[in-house]
Amino acid sequence: MKQSQLFTKTTKETPRGATFISHQLFLRGGFIFRHASGIYTLLPLGLMVLRKIENLIRKEFEEIGIQEVRMSILHPAELWKKTGRWDTAGKELWKIKSRNEEDLVLAMTHEETISAIAANTVRSENELPMIVNQFQTKIRDEERPRGGLLRLREFIMQDAYSFDKDEENLDKSFKKMVEVYNKIFKRIELIAIPVKASTGLMGGSDSYEFMVLAESGEDRIAICPKCNFAANLEVLKNAEKCPQCGTEMKIKRTIEVAHAFKLGTKYSKAMNILYEDKKGKKHFVQMGCYGIGLERAMATIVEIYHDEKGIIWPKEIAPFDVHLLSLGSKNEAIKEKIQMTSEKLYQELQEVKIEVLYDDRKEKSAGEKFADADLIGIPLRIVVSEKTLKEDSVEIKKRGEKEIQLIKLSDLKNLSDFISSPASD
Numbered sequence: 001m002k003q004s005q006l007f008t009k010t011t012k013e014t015p016r017g018a019t020f021i022s023h024q025l026f027l028r029g030g031f032i033f034r035h036a037s038g039i040y041t042l043l044p045l046g047l048m049v050l051r052k053i054e055n056l057i058r059k060e061f062e063e064i065g066i067q068e069v070r071m072s073i074l075h076p077a078e079l080w081k082k083t084g085r086w087d088t089a090g091k092e093l094w095k096i097k098s099r100n101e102e103d104l105v106l107a108m109t110h111e112e113t114i115s116a117i118a119a120n121t122v123r124s125e126n127e128l129p130m131i132v133n134q135f136q137t138k139i140r141d142e143e144r145p146r147g148g149l150l151r152l153r154e155f156i157m158q159d160a161y162s163f164d165k166d167e168e169n170l171d172k173s174f175k176k177m178v179e180v181y182n183k184i185f186k187r188i189e190l191i192a193i194p195v196k197a198s199t200g201l202m203g204g205s206d207s208y209e210f211m212v213l214a215e216s217g218e219d220r221i222a223i224c225p226k227c228n229f230a231a232n233l234e235v236l237k238n239a240e241k242c243p244q245c246g247t248e249m250k251i252k253r254t255i256e257v258a259h260a261f262k263l264g265t266k267y268s269k270a271m272n273i274l275y276e277d278k279k280g281k282k283h284f285v286q287m288g289c290y291g292i293g294l295e296r297a298m299a300t301i302v303e304i305y306h307d308e309k310g311i312i313w314p315k316e317i318a319p320f321d322v323h324l325l326s327l328g329s330k331n332e333a334i335k336e337k338i339q340m341t342s343e344k345l346y347q348e349l350q351e352v353k354i355e356v357l358y359d360d361r362k363e364k365s366a367g368e369k370f371a372d373a374d375l376i377g378i379p380l381r382i383v384v385s386e387k388t389l390k391e392d393s394v395e396i397k398k399r400g401e402k403e404i405q406l407i408k409l410s411d412l413k414n415l416s417d418f419i420s421s422p423a424s425d
């Protein structure tokens with residue numbers, strides 16, 4: 001994409017009221033637009049990152065046979081009355097009325113709807129286990145939306161539900177989901193610690209939060225420096241010693257990026273999800289649910305991966321692979337040569353499926369282009385300038401590293417080597 005045609009622009013000023021670094025950088029970099037507290041539009045760059053995360057999760061899920069659905073955001077109130085959550089969900093549940101005085105709920109979560117479907121589809125033991133997933137908007141009447149994309153009133157969640165014939169198999173599905181989550185977090189370069197948590201509103205028998213250590217986090221966990229046992233402070237109550245090895249626990253600030261619950265039969269009993277075993281006897285299914293907030297994951301990544309100049313995107317979820325900067329020159333002939341070389345490179349990179357943001361803006365100085373590249377945080381920067389063309393070269397620099405390399409234009413065929421190598425090397 002040509003940067004001259006990008007829908008949004010960057011700004012130098014730190015936006016007022018944005019205290020979290022991810023919030024500041026998303027606004028300054030033109031990733032998001034704020035409409036009201038906790039309500040944002042994802043602009044092209046922001047949407048690209050969100051879709052990368054979404055597709056990465058989708059691919060991992062497809063590999064282990066998870067099917068995708070998309071459930072409605074409008075729910076009839078009856079569903080929520082059946083599980084009792086119409087009354088117990090609290091003020092965060094957004095209730096509305098239709099013109100015909102019909103009570104409706106804006107989806108805060110989807111246990112009720114998936115259960116209504118499963119009650120109608122699950123029949124026999126042979127169909128289990130089953131895991132289905134969706135990416136869908138959730139609406140929550142948050143008392144205190146904050147931190148830009150960290151706590152929203154409207155957001156997108158990856159939301160999977162498992163159905164099993166007994167507790168032993170629920171444990172297996174749960175383990176399978178924890179494993180795939182670990183794989184996903186590794187790919188998006190977050191170190192997420194599974195932490196035992198309370199079950200709260202969701203009910204059920206067991207729950208784990210995936211916590212990323214971050215100074216700006218609003219949650220706190222207790223973690224054992226010796227055996228790494230970690231627990232939510234609610235769960236741990238006042239225990240100062242590790243329940244596994246007796247070492248003194250350390251308190252750390254964290255951001256919750258995912259949650260997994262063993263729901264047991266809470267919803268299958270309320271919604272009547274039964275399967276028949278081989279002898280024809282009916283049983284309630286055991287359910288689990290597993291969610292990652294996509295915008296929050298995105299913001300958490302930026303809370304971790306940034307410097308004083310801007311974002312440093314991990315490779316797999318960066319909006320583009322390469323930021324190609326074409327610099328100006330006072331000499332008209334050289335200026336033309338720079339432009340031609342840049343255009344050609346832009347085409348060639350796209351031909352080999354490398355995603356390029358091409359800074360072709362004529363009115364911007366070199367300094368402004370460099371600052372924008374650092375702010376937006378694309379992993380590899382390529383500069384074409386008077387200086388580089390003197391050497392028949394381009395300049396290559398990885399975001400977050402100081403080293404600058406001159407690469408001959410004729411050697412650029414091997415550019416994919418730079419792009420495919422891990423960010424950490």
Ligand SMILES: [Zn+2]
Pocket residue numbers: 224225226227228229242243244245246247
């Ligand atoms: Zn311990």
